[in-house]
Amino acid sequence: MPSSTTAALSRLVDRTRVPDPTLQRHAVGAVFRHLLSLPAPLPAAAHDATSALLASPHPAVAAHAAASIARLTATRPDLLPSDVALPLLIAPLAASPSPLLASCLVKAVSALATCALRSGSRFPAHDHPFIQALASGADGARAELMRQAAGMVADRVDWVVKFLRPFVMFSVVRKGDAAFARDLIGALAAAAVAAGKASVAIPVLKMLQDSMLHFGRGDDQEVRLWLSSAECLVDAYVVLLRKLAHGQMPTYDAQASSATLMETLLSQYSFHQKFLGIDSTIFGLSKHLFLVQKDLGLCYIPEISVVLSSLSYSLTGLEFEHEQLAALKLLSFLIDWKYENVLDSKEQTHHVSVELLCVLAVINLTISPSKSVKAVAYHVLSRFSLFVLDLPASHSSEEQDISTSYHISKPALLLPKLLHHLWSKPSSSCFSFMKYIATKASPDSGQSDLEANYWTHQINAYLTALHREKHTLDVRSSKTTSVAISSLISSVASVLVMHPKLGTSAAESLAMLGTSDPRLGMPLFVVILFYSKILCSSGKFSAEISLSLLESLPSLAIHGFVLPLALQWISPMLKRDSNSVLYAMAVRLLCKIWAVTDWAFPNLQVVLDPENFSNFISDREISASIATSIRDVCKQNPDRGVDIILSVSFCIESRDSVVQALGLESLSYLCEADVVDFYTAWKVISKQVLDYYVEPAVAHSLCILLRCGAMDAEAYSVISGNLVRTLWRIGTSKKNNPDPLWDKARGTAFHSLSNYKVSLIQDAIPDFWKLNYEFFTNEHNLAVLKAMEHLQDEIIRYEHINRRRVTTDKRTAVHKFEKLLEVFPRAVFKGMLSHHQLPGAALLTLNFTPKDILNEGKPKDLPRVHSAFEQAFVEIAESMYVSRNIVVALLALQSWKSFVSNWMQAVVALLDTKDSSKLNKAMKAANDIFKILCDQVPVSTPQVVVNIALVIGALALIVPPTAHLVVSSVSDFLLKWLLQYEHEHKQWSAALSLGLIFNCFHPTDKKSRLQVINGFLEVISKTESCLVKGACGLALGYVCHGLLTRAHNAVDSEVEAITQLNERASVEDILHALVTLLIQLCPSSCYSLKKLSIYGISSMGGMEENIHSFSDDPWAVAGLVIGLGNSVVALYRLGAYEAVTEVKDVLISWIPNVDSNSALFDEIDSVSLCMGSCLALPSVVAFCQRVELLNDDLDALFNRYTSLASELLNLNKSGIIFQNLLMAICIGAGSFLSSILNDGVHAMEFNGVKGFLDTLRHIYTHPFPPLVHLGGMFGVVNAFGAGAGDLTGVFSKPMTSQIKHELCAQESSFVSGSLLTSPVGETLSTSMIQEIFLLAKDAKDKHIQDYAAWAISFLRSRWSKNQNQILYEDNGSNRSPDDHDQASSFSEQSLVWNLSLWLSDLKFEKSGDVVPISTVGTVLKCLSKAPRLPTTDWGAIVRRCIKAEAQISHKLTNQEDPKILKEACLYLTLAHAAHISPLLQFLDDLTDILRFQRLDINVQSILLKHLLHLMKLFSDSRLDKLHEDFTEYLYSPTSSYLNYSSEQKSMLRMSFWEGIYTCLVDVSEESGVFSFIEKCIQCLLPLLTLHSDGQPEFMKEWSVAILCLTNAQKKWLDDILQIRSTALVNEGHVDVAKKIILRARLCATGCGSTHELGNIKTAILCTKADGVWWSVLVEITSALNSAENIIKRQWLLDALDIGCVTAHPSTVLCFVGLLCGSCCIYMPLLLVNSINVLSDLPVTLPAFLSTIVSDDFRNSVADRLWLLTTDIYTWAEQLAHGHDQPGHDRIHRSETEIATFLANILLSTCITVEDYLSVDKRLKLANLEAL
Structure with missing residues (x-):
């Protein structure tokens, strides 16, 4: 059968060779009839037969065969499917058939394609029949293809656009056949319009519009054809719109599509700028298109605003008149059309008009030589003035901020997007790249955080940085675009000048832009005049905007072509009949212009001429303006000041105080510059300033002038002496009524006086030392004090240089009591008196x-x-x-x-x-x-x-x-x-x-410590002896001193933490045992004790009801009470500050108040409580006073002791318990008095002290029991500082000698410091010591003699130890015996001596002494700068000032923060702690964690800032403790640091960073303390905070931290910033991100290499870029910005490669956008957020590539970008259609939300760089549609 079919077909084909057309037709018909008889599918012989027919040399055979194949496929697709038939039809086209045959073949192909499409078939680009037919190149095929494509469009089939798109794109992309592309576009456009339906026409027109993106990128001929295609599309829209309008059909879609077409054409013409005339053609097309719409009665739609945006971008780059005219006409038309629509609709606009971005460009065209251009420009400006008046004060809530929405950006869209964003959110967190670049160039910017977020401030800082580096904005843009970036920025700034918040800084931006770019000088000058005119005619805007514009105007006159216009504009205001305000303003403007260019000086000189000046002397505004200008000339250019010296003289001679003051100030500038001799000038003008005392302004300027006399003062000694006296008179003159101006003059007088040598001042002012001291210490005004401070510093420096050793003429004073104590052993132990007696x-x-x-x-x-x-x-x-x-x-x-x-x-x-x-x-x-x-x-x-x-x-x-x-x-x-x-x-x-021994244990000896504590707790609970209970209670109090002390050499921090927990438990057990036993032994104490905030106390209810009172031994209860008092140390270390105060209050409550009406000691239990309290209270009060937990009235407490002792003596109660009580009162009172006086903080009334000592004298000189005698004598010596019974060192403070002077001999009602050395109490104390000395020597009563000798021995021992302690301090600082002499070698007139004396004598307790805070603080500041200080108790002085800060009146301190006194005390301490041990001890106390966390935040900040001082003062072990304390303070969950706000915490951390920085600068890396600095850095690094969006939260703190890290050891720094595992990056750990940010910032500062960042590049780009990881990308980009170009290029290539394998492609694209954006010319216009960076990628990537010279690199980027685009596009397309995603399983599901956006962005970006792609890739790209 197959052989017979083959033979039959062969015979039938042979018949077609007969040269008879009729027979050929019948033969072809026979072949296809035979094919119809065959079963499906057709055998290969059938295919061979049809191929033979199509290849027939007879065209008629081939044509008839082609038609028959088409019919067969259409009727019997089972026999011959279209996918088989189409190749059969297309194959003959390659053999170059005749045009007629080619046409027939194409028709058949078209018919087959139509059938296939109707049956659902689709044709990809590589198998598209039309593309194959066109690619064959057959003559006649192209024309037929065009007709068939147009016919398909005319048939209005749904699939036509998708079918024709690959064909159209192939046509426009294919090289060498641009004419066909033009014809095809025209034919399709015509067919679409002919269809008459918008639903058919618009999609086809949009497709053709897309094809225009890929068309016209060749030679001039192709550009002409592209332009012709654009005309076809415009004509098509015109026809379509007319049809729709006449047919009364909806036109909105067609209008919107036509606006998009024009925006596309305007954006695309930048690719064709080399073709002359294209600009005007496109502008003409646009106007024609929109004019038709207006003529048709159509409304102005919002989409047309996109065209306005493109115009605002394009106008600045037009050079030729016809282009400018075409653009202006288009702009004018659109504005008129838009404005008419607004009027017709009566709608008020609530957003910024985009067309205002054209203001600068239009104004630039008003100075065009073309009259036609000017006419249109003026018309547009008239419209702009209306838009300016309609500017909204705030952003409309209805208007969306495009910078935070998904969109695809174009260069023309950058300006409106930036403007809308800035107008609505001037201080938003959406920052720009300039913020990083400007900060890097100028890290010490003084702007606030809010100002730093303003775009205008960023652009100003960026321009300043460029000016500093001698660069300009357009250094690269001239190579890549005709539009200068400076013009674009100016366009935005010229609109922002009307913004209520940004107006001032925007005006400053205009001035800087105009100064840097000569091309902008004239346009910006006219812009300022344009806005000034609008502002003058409207009262809607604030005057601040007008002033800012006028202030920016003079800087533009730096350009020679602007200066004449500026002078011409000012000249009408300088006429004599002008308004005085305008004249004054014109003078100031002219002066500002001269400051910019000296070419304006002749004009200015005429205005400042004395003759002209005299015409306006009666007008204060004009005369002040002229005088101010004269002052400015003298200040800025003294040589020019000489040219107007007559004007200066005229000012000085004026009777107007303001003018005269300005004249004197002008002369001072000339004298400072040494262009005028001061003393010569002074001889001339001295008679003109005799009434300076009347006007403070004149006095102020005179003081400034007299400062110049210091230079040659010695040569003119007589005159300079008069000058000094004049300054002194002004400075020391006080008005009855406070006058700020006069205070300013006084301060200036002292500033000027400090320029003269102290010796000259001393000679000129009699008794200067005394007068200066008295005036300084009696001055209250803070400003004057600050001015005097410098003068005092000079005096102190002068005294130190010219000091004399006055100690050689003095003999060290020896107190009388010292002699008694020295001879005591020889006097008492003599003869037969043995030691056992x-x-x-x-x-x-x-x-x-x-x-x-x-x-x-x-x-x-x-x-x-x-x-x-x-x-x-x-x-x-x-x-x-x-x-x-x-x-x-x-x-x-x-x-x-x-x-x-x-x-x-x-x-x-x-x-x-x-x-x-x-x-x-x-x-x-x-x-x-x-x-x-x-x-x-x-x-x-x-x-x-x-x-x-x-x-x-x-x-x-x-x-x-x-x-x-x-x-x-x-x-x-x-x-x-x-x-x-x-x-x-x-x-x-x-x-x-x-x-006591417990405190000798080593902190790590945990076993012994625990055994002792358990032993005490066991014995105190089991023993029946009350005395043992009391002794154990007292011992447990001593134990508390040794608990909760940190073991500084502990290696294991976990062991240390466990130890701390165990010791906390021990403290709780001890307190519980003490309180429990006290309640058991003394039920009356229960009420007081239950108030304590101590663990377990609240669970003791009812205990006292079951236990009877034990009163066998009073020392049982007394010992427990003393132990409870000693426990406050442990409570304080626990942080239970409230409990410490409560224990103190309980002890006070147990000492009865004699003045109360209650019976004294009506219960025997109260006697024991009182005994213990009297003995415990002194140490508790001393401790509370040292840690600043004492707010009690110390005089009242002391009076409670003395009155109680007197009352007991009067009651004359007998019994051993009352003897013990009186002894305890005497000893406790003496210790209490000593602790207060020796501390030096509180001064007590001397009469009260004397009364108490008289009571004690009465006790030991009258017959009383031995214990009472013992108490009286030991009370006396303890009052003198013997410290008898003090085994814990509470009263071990050295007794420092006070400064002695002649005033000390006078009677004083208060006493402070040791009674032995106090000038007030020395006589009394010496007499009492002498009395007890005689009792010890000759008393008949052996008990009295024994106790007297014992008491004196305690005092002698303490005094001798005190002397030794002065020579060798406990802190380890050796002091030679000569130090005391050196420290006291001050003359009596020395300022340091007198100021120290003044501080020592301050008695804040005196209600009549009102010393302002500012005075005391300034004195302390002066002494902190002194090279040395006299010997006195400086620790007491400082603590007294700090404690008394709240008591000092600060009514006269100009509302100065009272904390200034604490700060001054701290600065004094830091300055002199190295040489004065009490100050060092005070500093040691302040930096202890328990004290540090209770300090004011400003004091904490100062201590942290002065870490270098602490490092130099403290030993290595103390520095270890300091680090541990600071770490605990910052990290402990119970730290007071947590109570601060975020800003306060940052301020403290920043202070710490600043302190570390000073250490890093001062200390060498080889130093042993460098490890301490490194530990501090490691402590602070984790605390650097980030915003919720990942941005560094506190920029100043970050800046200081980076500054510190740049000075750290590089090896150590690399180690702590090393990322141990890239898995941590992928997991998104914030700490890892923070390390990367730090390393990036270090790289940006030049300290480090981007190589370390490159090692984790892949891991970073594979992490989701949100939150902190977005900040990581930004910081890396900032670091790369300063790197070499080759590094940036490699990062870009690697990023694109990683994008094809990462799970987060958006991260890669964000990074690419950041990198390209930071390096391209559009950088100042870009807003940086995660969405906008992606949206701007089609702009930034090509702009970045345009700066690269290497074509190979651009090709590599384009190829990698194409691979990434195809990958993401395929993934997004599959997602959109719901298909499986084989090969894209790696992409994280979180990316699916923006899959379409990413695909479209990449598609648009690829289109912008398609010139670097191969043709096949360009064709594939063109066939990708936006999803």
Whole structure:
């Protein structure tokens, strides 16, 4: 069968070869009839037969065969499908058939394609029949293809656009056949319009519009054809619109589509600018199209505004008259049409008119030589004036900000988008690239954060940076576009000048732009005049805008062609009959113009001429304006000032104070520049200024002028002396009524006076030192004080340089009591009086080392020394009767410390130095002594045993801190005694010693510490002895001193944290035990104690009801009370500041107030409470005062002591408990008085102090029981600072001698400082010491003699220690004995001496003394700059000033912040802490975490800023603690830092950064303290905060941090900023992002390489760019901006490669947009947010590529971009159709929301760079439709 079919078909085909047309037709018909008879599908022979027919040499055969094939396929597609038939028909076209045959073949192809399309077939570009037919090149095929395509359009089929699109795109992309493309576009456009339906025509026209994007990119001929195609499309729209309008059909879609066409043509003509005339043609087409619409009565639609946007972009680049005229006519027409529509609709516009962006360009055309251009331009300007008046004050809520919406940007869209955004959100967070570039160029910008967000401020900063680098905005744009970027920026700024917020800065921008670009000078000058005219005629806008415009005008006169016009504009206002305000303004403008260009000076000189000036002297406004201009000329150009010297003289001679003042100021500038000799001028004008005292303005200017006299003052000594006296008179003159102007003059007088040498001032002003001091300390005005401060600094410097050693003529003063204390041992221990008779005094004063060994001892004498001290110990212990009195026991223990210390020193001195080190010798000596004492226990009486426990405790207190084994042995020994319940005397004495020893444990010795605490808690709860309970309670108080102290050498922070938690629990247990036991022993205390904010107290309700009172021993309750008082230290370390105050208040409440009506001690329990409170309160008050937790009336508390003592004496109550009470009151009162006075902060009334001392004198001079005598004497010596009973060092402050001067001898009602050295109390204290001295020496009563000697010994011991402490400070700073002399070597007239004296004598307690804060603060500032200070208690002075800050009247300080005094105190402390130990101690206290977090924020800030001072002052261990404290402060959840606002926290951190920066600058990297700085940086880095959008939150803080990091060690910095794993980047960790931002900013500053960023490039670009990671991209872009071009290019190529594999392609595109945007010419116009960066990619990428010279690079970018585009387009297309996404599973689902947007953006971007693609890729690109 197949063979027969083949044979049959072969015969039929052969028949077609007969040259008879009729037979051929029949033969062809026979072939196809035979084919119809065959079963489907047709065999291969059939295909061969049809191919043979189509290839027939006879055209008629081929034509008939082609038609038959088309019919067969249409009727029997089963036999011959279209996909088989079409190749058969297309193949003959390649053989170049005749045009007629080619036409027939194309018709057949068209018919087949139509059938296939109707059946649902689709033809891709590579298999498109029309493309194949056109590609064959057959003659006649193109024309037929055109007809068939047009016919399809005319048939109005739905699929026509999709079918024809590949064909049309192939036609326009294919090179060499542009004429066919033109004809095809015209034919299709005509066919579409002929269809008559908008639904058919508009899609076809839009397709053709798309094809115009790819057409016309060749030679001039192709451009002409492109332009011809554009005319065809415009004509088509014209016809279509007419049809629709005449048919009364909807026209909106057609109008909108036509507007889009014109916007496309206007945007595309930039590719064809080399073709002359294209601009005017397109403008003409646009006008024609829109004119037709208007003639048809159609409305102006919003879409037409896009054309206006394009015009605003294009106008600035037009050069030829016909182009300018065409564009202006189009603009004029559109504006008129739009405005008519607004009037017709009576709608008010609520948005910024886009056409206003054309203002600058239109004004530029008004100066065109063409009259026709000018006429149209003036007409447009008239319309613009109406739009300006209609500008909205705020943004309309209905208008969408396009910068935050998904859109595709074009160059012409940049300006309106920027304008709308700026008008609506002038200070939005949408920043520009300029913000980074300008900040990098000028990091010290003083703008506020709000101003920094203003685009106008950013452009100004950017222009300033460019000017500094001698660059211009258009340095690159001239190579890439005809439109200068400076013109575009000016267009925006010229609209923003009318913005209510941005107007002033926009006017400044215009001035800067006009100055930098000569082309803009004249247009901007006219712009300013244009707006000024509108503003003058309208009262709608603020005057501030007008002033800002006028201020910007003079700067444009720098260009020579602008100057004549500016002068011409000003000249009418300078006529004599002009308005005075206008004349004055014109003078100022002329002066400003001269400041820009000296060419205007002749004009200015005429105006400033004295003759002209005299005509206006009666007009204050004009005369002030002229005088001000004269002043400005003299200031800016003194040489020109000489030219108008007569005008200056005329001003000085004027009787108008303002003019005269300005004249004097003018002369001062000339004298400063040395163009006029001051003294010559002064001789001329001196008589003209005699009435300076009347007018403060004249006095002020005169003072400025007299400053010039300081230069040659010595040569003119007589005249200069008069000048100095004049300045002094002005400065020291005070008016009855406050006058700010006069105060300003006074301040200026002192400023000028400080320029003269101090020696000249001293000679000119009699008694200057005294007058200066008195006036300075009595001045209240802050401004004057600040001015005087400089003068005082000069005086202090002069004094220091010319100082003399006055100490050589003085003899060091020795107090009388010192002599008594010096001779005391010899006077008391003489004759037969043995040491055991005065045991307490012997312990403190005698050394029991044998005399022969004392000086020349040898190791063999060691047994003798031990024997001597052991014997003395036994004798004294047997005579030292401690009884059961805790106070006496404490006094004994304190005395034993001196004894054991002498013993230790004697033994250590005799030990062999070769055998051991000094430390080992001390440990050996302590062990030997400890063994001797232990050996005494079995043979000793209970009284001696008690003393042994006390001696052992004293031994542990004096051993070196490193002797841990000795302390451990002693504690174990005493702990065993503590647990011996059967031996009460061992228990209570061991408890006292053990409590003190607890503080000797090493902080890491946790086991021993815990054993001691548990031992105390066990004994206090189990023992039946009340005395033991009291001793344990007191010991637990001592224990609290050693808890919660940080172990600075602790390596494991976790262990340290656990220790802290355990010790907190111990503190809670101790407090609970003390309070519980107090309530048990003294139920009356329950009410007070339950008020305490202490853990567990609230759960004790009802306890006192079940427990009876124990009143066996008053020291039980007293010991517990003292222990409770000592616990405030631990409470403070816990941060329980309120509890500390409550404990203090409870103690005060237990001391009865005699003045109250309640009965005194009606309950016996209250006596014990009072005893303990009297003894505990001094240390509690001293502690509270030191940590600033004291707000009580100290005088009232002291009076409570004294009145209570007097009342007890009057009551004459008997009983041992009242004797103990009176003793406690006396000793406690003395300690209380000493703590207040020695602290130096509070001054007490001397009469009250004297009354108390008289009471004590009465006690020890009258017959009272021994305990009362003891209390009276120890109360006296404690009042003098002996510190008896103080074993915790609360009262260990050195007694500093006060400054003595002649006024000290006068009677004073207040006393502060030590009574022994106080000028007021020295006489009284000396007499009392002498009395007790005599009692110790000659008293008949052995008890009185013993107690008197003991008391004097305490005072003597304390005084001698005080003297030694002055020579060697506890902080480790050695001071030589000569330092005291050097510090006090000040003459009595010295300013430093007198100011120090003034501060020392300030008594803030006196209600009549009103010293303003400003005065005290300024004095402190002056002293902080002094090279040295006199010796006095500066710590007390500083603390007194800080405490009294709230008490000082600041009514006269001009409402100055009262915190100024604290700051001044702090600066003084920082300046002199290195040489004055009290200030160093004060600084140490302030920087302790517990105190630091309670300071005012400004004080904290100052301390942090002066970290360098602290680093130089503190030791390494103290710096470690400082770092730990700061870390705790910043990170602790309980820190007060958390209570601050975000801004306050940032301010503190910034201060810390600034302090670190000063350290980095000052300290070398090799320094040992550099690790401290690095730890501080590591502490602060995690605290750098980011906004919710990822931007750095506090820019100033970030800037300082970056500044610090740039100075850090690079290796260390690389280590801390290293990203350990790229997985952390992919997971989006904020801390990692912050590190990247920091590294990027470092790279941007030039400190670092982008190589480190390149290592994590892939990880960054594979992360979702939102929040902080968006900021990461921005920062990296900023860093790359300053990198080399080759690096930028590589980043761009790599980014495009990564985009094909990343899960977040939007991140890659954002980065590409940022990188290209930051480097392209449009950078100043771009708004940077995640949406807008993507939208602008079609603009920024080609603009960036246009700056690249290398074609290879552009081709590489285009190829990679094409790959990325096809990938994303395919993914987005599949998503749109709901298909599976094979190969795109990697893309994160979060990207799907913007998939279409990304695809369209990439498509548009590819179109802009398609010239760099190969033809096949361009064809594929053209076939991609926007999704």
